[in-house]
Amino acid sequence: MESLHQDDDKRALRRSLRRQRQALSQHEQRLAAQRLCQQLKTLPEIRRARRISLYLPVNGEIDPMTLLPWLRKRKVEVYLPVLRPFSANALWFVAYHSGTPMVKNRFGIWEPDLRFGAQRRNRLPAWALDTLIVPLVGFDNSANRMGMGGGFYDRSLAFMHRPGPAPTLIGVAHACQQVASLPVEPWDVPLQVVVSDQGYVRRQ
Template identity: 90%
Template sequence: MESLHHDEDKRALRRFLRRQRQALSQHEQRLAAQRLCQYLKTLPEIRRARRISLYLPVNGEIDPMPLLPWLRKRNVEVYLPVLRPFSTNTLWFVAYRPDTPMVKNRFGIWEPDLRFSAQQHNRLPAWALDTLLVPLVGFDGNANRMGMGGGFYDRSLSFMHRPGPSPTLIGVAHACQQVASLPVEPWDVPLQAVVSDQGGVRRQSAAHKKG
């Protein structure tokens, strides 16, 4: 029974946080996106990245795309998540160039066209990216993330639970999406930090917390 309540609580919290960000006006959204990108530009994980994954926002998600001209100027390769065909809730990471053909996926999100994405030279395995900006519904002061509930990023990045090369994961969100604490599930892939329009929080290591 406890697990049932836990799931219901998570669903209710997810609904509440989605309403919070959807209540922001277009003007507030634009300002928040600009502030977010100012903070992101100061992060060493962004400044040193040569291959970075962004996302196109939907349903009030904070918009990381104002970062694009700055990244292009620095000759950073930019990738976008694409729903992987014939695969349950997993993502490809596909090159986003000025000439990348775009279509709307089943969630109404723009993504690189499947014919383009299916060509292997147009995509990278997730482990080969330097940094991923990850959308989220909620976060807490230890950079724990609540996603949309589909598990797309957790499945696509499950290799990070094992040793080996892996990207830096930075969650991005509106400040109004922060909560006191979130439950951590065994399958959650940990973020290094979460950045909002009002600053950032970093994950505390277990050793750091004990100290």
């Protein structure tokens, strides 16, 4: 019974945090994205990355794409997550340029169109990236992450529970998405740091 209550609590918290970020005006969203970009530029994990994945924001998610011009100037290869076809809630990462053909996936989110052969050749598994910028619904003072509930990043990054090459994981969010503590599940993949428009918290 206790786990049922925990699930209900988690769902309620997820709903509440999503409502908070969706309540932000377009002006507040733009300002938060610019401030996030300034914070990200100071991180050594970002400054040394040669291959990095961003994401296109939906439903009030903070926008990391403001970092794109700065990354391009530094000759960093930028990737976007794509739903893996015929796979249960897992992601590939596909190279992204200004001319990349895009298509909406089944959730209505824009992603590089894998029907183009060049796109398929430009895809990488997560372990081949240096740094992943990961969206989230909530985070806590220890850099634990609450995702959307679909498990896409947890499944795609499950290899990080085993030895081997692994990217740096950086969560990004609005400051209003921070809570004191979140429940941690065994399958959760830990982030190294969570960055918001007002600062960051590192995993201890």
